[in-house]
Amino acid sequence: MALDDRFDDLIASLGGFHRSWLIYIGVELGLFARLREAGSIGLTAGELATRAGCRPAAVEVWATGADAHDLIIIEGDRLTADEEVAAILLDETRPEYLGGQFVHAAVASLDWGGMLDFFRTGQPIHERPDRYRVAIERLTAQDIAVFFQEALAELPQLVADLSRGGRVVDVHCGGGRWLIAMARRFAAIELVGVEFEADSVARARANAEAAGLGDRIVIRHASVTEPADPGEFDLVYFQYALHQLADAPAVLRAAWASLRPGGRLLVLDWPLPSDREEFRTRHGELIVGMQLDELYQGTALATRDQFEAWFAAAGLPGPDVIDLPSGASVFLGERV
Numbered sequence: 001m002a003l004d005d006r007f008d009d010l011i012a013s014l015g016g017f018h019r020s021w022l023i024y025i026g027v028e029l030g031l032f033a034r035l036r037e038a039g040s041i042g043l044t045a046g047e048l049a050t051r052a053g054c055r056p057a058a059v060e061v062w063a064t065g066a067d068a069h070d071l072i073i074i075e076g077d078r079l080t081a082d083e084e085v086a087a088i089l090l091d092e093t094r095p096e097y098l099g100g101q102f103v104h105a106a107v108a109s110l111d112w113g114g115m116l117d118f119f120r121t122g123q124p125i126h127e128r129p130d131r132y133r134v135a136i137e138r139l140t141a142q143d144i145a146v147f148f149q150e151a152l153a154e155l156p157q158l159v160a161d162l163s164r165g166g167r168v169v170d171v172h173c174g175g176g177r178w179l180i181a182m183a184r185r186f187a188a189i190e191l192v193g194v195e196f197e198a199d200s201v202a203r204a205r206a207n208a209e210a211a212g213l214g215d216r217i218v219i220r221h222a223s224v225t226e227p228a229d230p231g232e233f234d235l236v237y238f239q240y241a242l243h244q245l246a247d248a249p250a251v252l253r254a255a256w257a258s259l260r261p262g263g264r265l266l267v268l269d270w271p272l273p274s275d276r277e278e279f280r281t282r283h284g285e286l287i288v289g290m291q292l293d294e295l296y297q298g299t300a301l302a303t304r305d306q307f308e309a310w311f312a313a314a315g316l317p318g319p320d321v322i323d324l325p326s327g328a329s330v331f332l333g334e335r336v
Contacts, residue, residue, distance in 0.1 A: 032072075038080070151266075162188075168182060174200050193220065231261075234264070235265075238266070238267045242310070243302045266331070267319070311333065
């Protein structure tokens with residue numbers, strides 16, 4: 001690549017940094033949502049500021065930047081939403097949803113003040129603030145959409161079985177969003193969430209109550225290596241969770257023991273690329289950024305081979321591996 005072309009490439013990356021923060025601000029403060037609600041009539045910057053409860057001068061600058069980055073449209077003094085941008089940033093039920101990705105990227109980077117020390121010493125940070133776990137829940141809204149629209153499309157027998165009922169547990173359930181979505185989709189199932197982070201337990205219980213599902217969703221404050229009694233569940237689910245746990249084989253063994261005969265263990269995650277060329281794709285660019293944040297906190301994303309090795313180390317049958325259109329993968333074991 002010629003010097004001028006490389007310069008343009010790098011300056012675009014710098015612009016992308018500022019664009020990401022414009023998106024984060026617009027998502028978190030409801031600026032995109034207020035513009036979308038206004039429809040084709042749009043709003044002035046002052047009207048947007050009033051509706052969002054923000055300072056007009058700051059919103060004026062945000063709007064100028066968002067228009068420059070092709071995120072909204074300004075004609076005269078009126079601001080309108082770009083519907084495709086709004087759909088991708090706001091519609092959590094779409095597999096294409098990216099609002100949570102931008103929220104997580106911005107919030108995670110707030111903790112990166114010690115990143116240079118981590119590179120020098122290899123010592124990860126020991127604790128992250130509650131805001132990080134809230135951001136993870138926003139991030140994994142995309143995972144929930146992928147589960148319902150992509151994973152279940154590959155597992156029609158599971159859908160049929162869940163429609164008839166059963167007991168389901170989400171291990172390391174975070175704020176319980178997947179459990180709420182499952183309760184709404186499958187009216188006959190009983191749901192349990194297992195979580196060891198106290199703030200996430202409280203948030204999951206509050207979310208279930210707020211959704212009117214407190215009578216169907218039980219949240220246990222418990223260790224992930226002791227999620228349930230033997231033979232208690234028909235489905236054990238891990239969503240973007242297994243790779244973050246200290247002893248994945250031990251967790252899998254405990255999960256397997258909690259399955260009834262015929263039960264399923266399902267892991268949904270975003271594996272690391274397996275070769276250099278896969279890293280050089282847009283998906284690879286994003287996933288390696290996630291990996292850097294994982295290493296900084298003392299965890300790590302894993303390759304498909306590593307997930308399969310964890311099943312083997314746990315003494316479990318090799319899982320069926322299903323690669324999904326979004327780039328996520330399902331690792332499925334069935335206890336015959």
